[in-house]
Amino acid sequence: MSTENKYGADIVIDTLNNHDLDLVFGIPGAKIDRLFNELENPVDHKKTPRLVVTRHEQNAVFMAQAFARITGKTGVVVATSGPGVGNLVSGMMTANAENDPVLAIGGQVPRRDLYRLTHQSTASATLFEPITNYSVEIQDENNISELISNAIAAANGPKPGAAFVSLPQDIDDAIVTTSALPKVQPARFGAASLADIDWLAEQIEKAKLPVLLVGARGSDDQTASALHSLLERVTLPVVETYQGAGVISRDLEEQSFFGRIGFFRNQVGDQLLAESDLVITVGYDAIEYEPRNWNRHADLRIVALDTVQVQIDNHFTPERQLIGDLGATLTLLRDQINDYKLPNASQDKLMAYKEALHDADTPKYSPAQSNLNHPLNIIKSLQAHMTDEMTLSSDIGSHYLWLGRHFKSYVPRHFLISNGMQTLGVGLPWAMAAAMVRPNAKSVSVSGDGGFFFSGVELATAVQMKLNTVHLVWQDQHHYNMVKFQEELKYGQDAGVQLAPLDIVKFAEAAGAKGLRVDNPSQLDRVMDEAFAATGPVVVEIPVDYSHNAELMSQLIDSEL
Numbered sequence: 231m232s233t234e235n236k237y238g239a240d241i242v243i244d245t246l247n248n249h250d251l252d253l254v255f256g257i258p259g260a261k262i263d264r265l266f267n268e269l270e271n272p273v274d275h276k277k278t279p280r281l282v283v284t285r286h287e288q289n290a291v292f293m294a295q296a297f298a299r300i301t302g303k304t305g306v307v308v309a310t311s312g313p314g315v316g317n318l319v320s321g322m323m324t325a326n327a328e329n330d331p332v333l334a335i336g337g338q339v340p341r342r343d344l345y346r347l348t349h350q351s352t353a354s355a356t357l358f359e360p361i362t363n364y365s366v367e368i369q370d371e372n373n374i375s376e377l378i379s380n381a382i383a384a385a386n387g388p389k390p391g392a393a394f395v396s397l398p399q400d401i402d403d404a405i406v407t408t409s410a411l412p413k414v415q416p417a418r419f420g421a422a423s424l425a426d427i428d429w430l431a432e433q434i435e436k437a438k439l440p441v442l443l444v445g446a447r448g449s450d451d452q453t454a455s456a457l458h459s460l461l462e463r464v465t466l467p468v469v470e471t472y473q474g475a476g477v478i479s480r481d482l483e484e485q486s487f488f489g490r491i492g493f494f495r496n497q498v499g500d501q502l503l504a505e506s507d508l509v510i511t512v513g514y515d516a517i518e519y520e521p522r523n524w525n526r527h528a529d530l531r532i533v534a535l536d537t538v539q540v541q542i543d544n545h546f547t548p549e550r551q552l553i554g555d556l557g558a559t560l561t562l563l564r565d566q567i568n569d570y571k572l573p574n575a576s577q578d579k580l581m582a583y584k585e586a587l588h589d590a591d592t593p594k595y596s597p598a599q600s601n602l603n604h605p606l607n608i609i610k611s612l613q614a615h616m617t618d619e620m621t622l623s624s625d626i627g628s629h630y631l632w633l634g635r636h637f638k639s640y641v642p643r644h645f646l647i648s649n650g651m652q653t654l655g656v657g658l659p660w661a662m663a664a665a666m667v668r669p670n671a672k673s674v675s676v677s678g679d680g681g682f683f684f685s686g687v688e689l690a691t692a693v694q695m696k697l698n699t700v701h702l703v704w705q706d707q708h709h710y711n712m713v714k715f716q717e718e719l720k721y722g723q724d725a726g727v728q729l730a731p732l733d734i735v736k737f738a739e740a741a742g743a744k745g746l747r748v749d750n751p752s753q754l755d756r757v758m759d760e761a762f763a764a765t766g767p768v769v770v771e772i773p774v775d776y777s778h779n780a781e782l783m784s785q786l787i788d789s790e791l
Contacts, residue, residue, distance in 0.1 A: 234273060238402045239265040241374040242335065243278050244410030249382055251306050251333075253297060253666070254279045255290035259310020261350065261399045262337030266308070279306065282666075282695070284659075285687040287314055291321025292659035292685065295330045296623065298390075300643055300667055302450065304382050305330065310337040312350030315357070315396075320653055323361045326391035327517055327650035328473065329446045333381055333393050334358075338367065340400040358394035363387060367396035371404035375411040386416060388537040389447070419537065421559045422552035430510070430533055430552060431566035437508040439576045441488075442466055443524075446473035446650075447537055448513025448556055449642040453477075456557035457512070460564040461486045465572060467580055469499035471518040472649040476639040480618075483640070488580070489587055492634050492649050494783045495523045498587045505579070507531060511540075511548075513556055517650045521546035535559055591636065595778045602775035603751050605632040605782075608704065611754050612674070613638060615762045619671040621646065621664035625657030627678030628711040628776050629704045635782070655684030658701055662688060665697040672762060676702045679771075680710045680729055686737065692767040693742035699767045703734050704774040715779040738769035747771040 242265055246254070258266040269281045284290040287309045294305030305325070309315050315336035325332040338344070339351045355367040364384035366377050374397075381393035421427065434440050444457065454477045461468070461482050468478055472492030489499030503509055503524045511534045525532070525545040534540045534548040535556060542548075552559055572580070598604035609632060616622065622637065623646040624630045630647065639645035646664070648656050661675035682703045692699055714727040738745030744764050748757050748771070761768045 235405045236407075237264060237268070238371050238374055238397070238404045238406055239268045241371075241406050241408070241410050242378060242397070242402075243268055243272075243276075245375045245378045246279050246306060247277055248410055248413045249304065249379070250413070251304055252279050253282065254306045254308055255282045255284055255293045256308035257284060257287050257290065257310065257314060259314050259337055261311035261339060262308065262335075262397060262402055264402045265335070265397070282691075284691055286685070287317035288321045288655065289659045289685045289688050291318050291325065291332060291334065292656050293663040294332045295321060295325040295328070295656075296646060296660035296663035297667060298325070298330045298332055299328075299646060300621070300664060303331075304385055305332040306335070307332065308335045310350075311339055311354070311399075312352050315352065315354045319357070319361070320651075322358060322392040322394065324648060324651040324653045324656065326362055328648060329390045329515065330392075331385035331390040333378070333385055333395070335378070335395050335397055337402070338396045338398040341369065341398050342400075344398070355394065355396045358392075362392040362394050363389070364393040366394070368398065368401050371401050371406045372408050374401065374406070375408070379411050379414065383414070383416060388419070419555040421562050422535065422554035424562070426550055426552045427559065427562050427566060429550065431563060433508055433533065434510075434567050435570055438573055439506045439579065440466060440508040440510060441502055441506040442468045442510050442512055443471070443503065443514050444468055444474040444477045444512045445471040445514030445518050447515065448535075449474045449477050451642060452557040453513060453560065454642045456560040456564075458482060460560050463564055463568055464570050467502060467583075469503060471514065472634045472647045473518050474513070475645040475647065476642045478640070480640045484584075487587075488583055489590075490634060491524060492519050492647075493631055495526070496783065497635070498583055498590060500524055501586075502583050503530065508533065510535060512560070513537070515650070516541055516543070516546060519649070595781050598751065598775035599777070601750065602773050603748060603754060604775055605629065605704075605778060606636060607751065607754065608702070608772055608774065609633065609636050611758050612676075612702070614755075615758050616674060617671065618644065619668070620644070621661070621668055621671065621673050623657050623660035623664060623673070623675040624648075625675065625677030625681040626652045626654050626712065627681050627704070628706070628715065628779055629676050629678055629774070631712070631779070631782060633676060654681045657681060658685045658688055658692070658699075661699045661701065662692050662695070662697055665692075665699050666695070669698070672698050672700060674700045674702070676704065678711060679703055679705045679708055679732075679734065682734070683732065689738060689741040689743050689767060689769065696766055698765060700761045701767070701769045703769060703771050705734060705771050706774050706776045708732075711776050711779075715776060719780060734769060734771040738767075741767075743767040743769055745769050745771070748773065
């Protein structure tokens with residue numbers, strides 16, 4: 231048995247081990263190098279989490295975020311002081327806004343230098359306080375494990391999100407005599423109030439057209455399973471948010487799925503919610519799609535099922551909030567409304583909405599330019615090449631509007647999308663994390679050429695790790711197109727959206743990946759065949775005709791953007 235000293239870094243690792251956290255993403259630096267040394271060079275074959283070194287701290291958070299969303303475990307990222315922790319900000323904002331439990335450990339100058347104008351001294355705990363569930367700086371080496379344990383607990387609370395721990399260099403290097411704390415099992419929530427469940431069952435029985443709106447917190451495996459069990463007994467229409475995508479299975483699609491909402495107030499789901507006399511939100515977060523969009527006139531009757539109290543606003547004032555474990559609540563509700571049948575008139579309305587939804591799946595947009603690919607044709611080919619076991623990660627851009635509207639997903643958290651912060655650059659890092667934790671299925675991501683180069687440098691990391699990823703780049707003559715087309719609609723012209731051109735295929739090849747280009751729309755399916763058949767990272771450049779974006783957003787409800 232080793233008699234070597236145990237340092238602060240060892241306590242950090244022991245605490246992560248005790249919480250079964252087996253993957254860490256990050257970039258080293260002088261102020262936190264002992265932790266990296268212990269992660270990569272453990273003594274006496276000590277168990278340590280696997281370390282994935284990235285090219286940018288922001289991408290490390292994105293990977294940790296996707297890891298958390300997919301596995302339900304805490305994503306962990308480690309960065310050095312100053313600009314290292316500064317580069318975590320966008321990723322941490324995204325994770326916190328989108329209910330993904332992420333723990334970031336940031337290096338810090340020694341405590342004696344905290345208030346000096348010294349190299350990389352930053353009030354990092356203060357920086358992260360408003361954008362996380364928990365932010366703290368360790369001031370005593372004997373408190374390392376308790377503070378990290380509390381950070382993990384806060385990240386996994388009723389409303390999951392980000393947590394930050396600042397680790398001064400002298401704490402990282404300190405000799406510690408205490409041991410890491412064991413994992414404390416999280417507090418378990420039961421179902422919501424039985425009286426409230428009874429009341430909701432009565433309201434459903436009296437309603438003519440009750441509708442379920444399922445959001446991010448309703449998309450975990452347990453809640454989705456309970457929802458399926460409910461819908462197998464009772465026919466109720468369901469509308470998904472973008473981050474609730476996949477909660478309706480293939481078997482339940484025809485009877486229960488009535489669209490997805492998340493951008494533009496002109497979808498079948500919007501129209502159905504507007505006509506409902508009882509909207510039941512399930513794990514819905516207002517940041518996903520503001521209530522003013524789907525409750526335009528603030529006149530809908532709403533009941534909220536959630537793990538936390540909702541944020542009340544002028545367009546979201548639930549009659550009751552049923553707070554508790556969502557799966558348990560839905561199970562009890564199922565037993566209460568087991569015999570409920572929608573009125574015949576409502577069934578007729580739903581048939582009409584279903585026809586409208588089918589029509590929306592095959593819209594009659596004008597043809598694409600002859601040398602470019604129509605967005606719907608790309609989605610059609612993508613859908614044909616993907617299985618339910620695969621994961622699709624969408625970056626932000628015009629493509630995300632088309633995917634959110636038209637890409638079909640039947641398994642929760644297999645279609646990953648950022649609809650809280652709408653953060654550019656998430657696509658490739660998310661796909662890489664999905665490939666790590668779902669190694670037996672291809673991991674696919676889509677971005678625009680603008681978003682791709684926010685994180686495209688990680689392609690080299692994907693090559694190094696031999697990840698089976700396919701990344702589609704919708705190339706629109708080098709613009710920030712999602713901004714471009716909205717500016718044109720508002721002002722008749724665009725501004726600040728032209729990018730310097732980069733050869734995407736050559737870039738991919740320079741990183742060691744396979745680079746493909748669709749030179750003609752007739753090649754689309756053949757190139758996709760080649761991409762999905764390949765081993766290792768593949769990048770496909772697809773010139774796209776985005777002139778149809780205006781058609782996509784046409785006929786807005788109430789004629790507002």
